[in-house]
Amino acid sequence: MNPPSQTPRLYHTALSPFCRKVRLVLAEKRIEVELAEDRYWEGNSELLRRNPAGKVPVLRIDGRMLAESQAICEYLDETVPQPPLMPADAAGRHEVRRLCAWFDDKFYHEVTQPILEERVWKKIMRSGYPDSRAVKAGLKAVKDHLDYLAGLLEQRRWLAGSTLSLADFTAAAHLSCLDYISDVDWDRSEAVTGWYATIKSRPAFRSILADQVPGIHPAPHYAELDFG
Known part of the structure; x- marks a missing residue:
């Protein structure tokens, strides 16, 4: 067990939407954190010791090892309540959690995972050549998801309602990877x-936009704030 006085440390990988989601929440709440890249596909990773599920992110904080991005983010929102990223009312919290699940499950499996797996991770892990059919399916699916977001934003200022929430950071984490x-x-x-x-x-x-993945150069507009 680590003493609570230690600086929090996040074990992460740069183009993981789940890790980016936690990084965004940590930064929004101004929690100082050390970033430790975990190349979990290599033999020297200690990921299983930190999280038996074998997944990043893992956050060491308050003398604990926390896993699962949604659970981590809600822990942070409860222990560092300002600024709040979950609504005060039950219906509002449900809508935020629904949209977080939409991106972390549906969007991830239909879009983020197939595109990143074929275009990024196969290259980094040297595990074969991209499957163009999987990429094409992911690129087709992302259009439907963008249309869904557009429909939400026609009625709302932010994705889940009138205030910025964890739903916005979850969606932005996935889209930023793409x-x-x-x-x-x-x-x-x-x-x-x-x-x-x-x-x-x-x-x-800011730290998300500064990411550099060895061998994979970011798009020219990636770090530009005025990119539309």
Whole structure:
């Protein structure tokens, strides 16, 4: 067990949307954290010791090892309540959790995972050549998801309602991974592009925009705040 006085440490990988989600929340709440990249696919990783599920992120904080991005983020929101990222009312919290699950489950399996697996992780892990059919399916699916977001933003200022929430950071974490390799059609929806530009301009996003993945160069517009 680590003493609570230690600086929090996040074991992460740069292009994991789940790790980025936690990084964004930590930064939004101004929690100082050490970033430790875990190349879990290599033989010297201690990920299983930190999290028996074998997944990043893992956050060492308050003398604990915390796993699962949604659970980590809600822990942070409860222990560091300002600024709040979950609504005060039950219906509002349900909507935030519903949208977080939408991105961490549906969007991830239909879009983030197939595109990143084929275009990024196969190259990094040297595990074969990209499957163009999987990439094509992911690029087709992302259009439907962007349309869904556009529909939400026609009725709301932020994805889950009138205030910034964990739902916005969860969505932005996934989209930022795809934007790194220029796989988001920002011309499809002015509302979605405007929403992303607003959240991308927050100080919490700075470390995300500074990411550099060895051998995978970011899109030219990736770190630009005015990219629409």
